[in-house]
Amino acid sequence: MLIQPIDYFLVAWFAIAAASTLYVGFDQYRNNPEPVVMKWGFILVTLYMGPLGLLLYVLADKEPRPGEHEDFTKPLWKQGVGSTIHCVAGDATGIILAAVITAALGLPMWLDLIVEYLAGFAFGLFIFQSLFMKSMMGGTYWENVRKSFLPEFISMNFMMAGMAPVMSFLMMGRDMRAMEPPELLFWGVMSIGVIAGFALAYPANVWLVARKLKHGLMTVRPQAAEPGQETKQPHGGASDMAEEGHAGHTGKTAPAKAPMKAKAPSQAKASASHAAQAQPAKGQHEGMEMHHAGNHAQQGHDMASHAGKKSGGHQMETDATTPQIAALGVVSLIALAIGMMAPANWLNLTLSARDVGGAIMPPGMIMDRDTPAAAMRDMAAVDPRLVSFKADPAARGGTVLEPRIENGVKVFDLEASVIRWSILPGVTVEAFAYNKQVPGPTLRVTQGDRVRINVTNRLPESTTVHWHGLDVPNAMDGPAHVTQRPIEPGETFSYEYTVEQSGTYFYHTHDHVDRQQALGLYGALIIDPKNPADAITADLEYTVQLQEWLKREGLTFPSMPMDGGFPNFFTINGKSYPATDTIKMKVGQLLKIRFVGSNTTAIHPMHIHGGPFEVAAIDGATLPQSARYMV
Known part of the structure; x- marks a missing residue:
């Protein structure tokens, strides 16, 4: 491709x-x-x-x-x-x-x-x-x-x-x-x-x-053979060949008498005798054959003096x-x-094709002799040839994923893969996605539920899932090489735990997190309180998940807060304005918005433009009425 x-x-x-x-x-x-x-x-x-x-x-x-x-x-x-x-x-x-x-x-x-x-x-x-x-x-x-x-x-x-x-x-x-x-x-x-x-x-x-x-x-031409000799003879060759004997081998088809005038009588006689024996073959230039014959004696003398030991050998004596x-x-x-x-002054020559081969760095990214392979791979573009699914331009991310019940356990299936996702009409990115959408599907459960999330990895690299802010058994927490072995490509890992908290959380990758989360591996995790009276009620509800994208020269790079890594697109729920959602409500209705800082590059102050709103919960914890504030 x-x-x-x-x-x-x-x-x-x-x-x-x-x-x-x-x-x-x-x-x-x-x-x-x-x-x-x-x-x-x-x-x-x-x-x-x-x-x-x-x-x-x-x-x-x-x-x-x-x-x-x-x-x-x-x-x-x-x-x-x-x-x-x-x-x-x-x-x-x-x-x-x-x-x-x-x-x-x-x-x-x-x-x-x-x-x-x-x-x-x-x-x-x-x-x-x-x-x-x-x-x-x-x-x-x-x-x-x-x-x-x-x-x-x-x-x-x-x-x-x-x-x-x-x-x-x-x-x-x-x-x-x-x-x-x-x-x-x-x-x-x-x-x-x-x-x-x-x-x-x-x-x-x-x-x-x-x-x-x-x-x-050098030049090799067919030539009439003496008894017991080869039928081809090399001519010309190095500059010494042109200067000593071979300078006369012009190869021109002038009459034979022209070069023969310059020879001594005995040489001319020998040459004429030799020429008489070597009649031109059909289709050959007679003048050319006569010319080679006329120089044969001189050629033999030069080659003999030049090679010394073997006739025809192109040996030389340097000056x-x-x-x-x-x-x-x-x-x-x-x-x-x-x-x-010299290249070692600017490049990390300790790296091999197996370490970084195939990686494409973003424009403006500074790499030097100290840049490790892992950093290069994390900053590299997504290979468009790895895309396994092209999402419809109208597709939306963050859709609620309904679980199935197995022996009282709520089971969710997540699959991480490389897709092409539209963030604007005519603008697509190569994204890492859960269940072929960005953000990944919203997981909604109730406090006290036993849940099992089966994660299948279809990415070209290993991955894990971390439940951000949630108290879970250590083996289920997700940090790669810390609490679990990474999920290798083609493998499936099951996370299972009982939900003890309530509120707004999110899940995201925790292997190459700066790269994979910036490319789309995140989703909302909403836990309703076990006691409905503890819920923050509203007429309408909406979740905002933020992200930045770096799209340059037709490639998608993970955006990062460094030279060459700053984003040039910002999205809310996987879409950039004007493709973002419109929230429609009526005068007098109460709206609850969950803001999730799923972005990786910068801090984004968010507000509801045109009017104040009340902060009722932070990081999964509902604030008591006396601690809430208007912003």
Whole structure:
């Protein structure tokens, strides 16, 4: 269910990302002459970065016309893009997989970041660099691990330095649905994090390519085979490939005689002989084949001198000095430390997705590194997806609930659930309600009655019921973890006691009381005196129950007396003016009004506008005639 505007944006974003990824994958395998590892690098990065990944592919790597890939990818900035793509594809995949697992395990955010770093580095080094690049780099797998370690370490440090603060601040910001992998917002944060990581890692990757510490973009084209040789040969590659031997591989379809004029006679003869053996296949560009043949001798010389041991291996000899590499490594570590540790100054990184995942905080609410998980959950919005009932806009709360009699006991059934309740025409709130109404049903009994109230919990959290001001056995009083174990979701608990008092009282939740009562879990409890002569008689009777609501950005939050928690709607018996009840009476009639302070935020002075009235009882105690007063 889409519950916030950002959700609709993310649906559009991921639809575009999917379309962009399909295009890149199709074009890579159909048209672009590139190694498989780079094909998958661009596919994964486009999946993570959406249209930005597509833009990078088109600007830096997509062959503009057949045979031009080598020249097109030669600029250093494009080679840097290729190197960063390769880094991000492997590292981000490991990071995202780790983020899903750590969220499921309920690890705290600080440990989550460490696990993500280790997983990203391991996946990038052992899989994307050393394994997938093995056929191009030459040597054994563990030789490639050793050679790739330092550049991968530097690149990963910068990438995580960009991703870590983005993930920390966005996952633990106002909308902490971002901590839950099933939520779109989680994947949106991952996408933003990958973009930030790419941006921070790119400059370092440009330098690593320029200094021949990492490979950039490469080209693989079908080529006529010598006896016993492979039929494909990688071209281009890192900047050293463009500079040493591969600079001549423009891929243009110019006549073969043009490049051959620049060769020595013996080279030209060898090239011509080789070209004669490699006749163009049907449908291929003859000029292009001749061009590759004309450069074959030079290519072999360059590759041999470059690889040293294995023909075709894309091994490089860096010209970077040890102080340069050390300085870049130290800076990458400093950036990583800042990215990983700085968020702890503002966020409580000891919390996990299991603690606060899915919570949405109200606008203006101040949360810092000391805010505990319980406080965040209490202040969070009601998830609209939990609504199980939509009340009719004309429905009224506080209706009298008639009991059934079982062996002389008056039995009431209360069910707490999440409903959508109308407080004004066109204005609804997600409420916690008893018996699908706000306020909950009025319970009316007589002094001396034995009562049993069966409470069933259909809420997403535990609850209890407290009988405010009533003297009952301790086990029936209701405070959670004090006099009883909370009623967990799906459970039923029965409260049973004999009513010893009379007067006006109310019942309400006593588990997460600031949250649950502010969201509607309360109702009037009226006890008539056993002796009718003790009753305060009147021609008409009306009960006023007060409440405040906080409705912002389409969500309902429990109103609280703190920044970000102040209410913006006030209700009498669940309705705001002008949807409130009208009391109709005739001149000469006596009206009795019971005021119940069921609200949680503020003190509300109440009066009957236009005339004085007499206070006859307070907190369930009837005042003697001499103690009553006019207000």
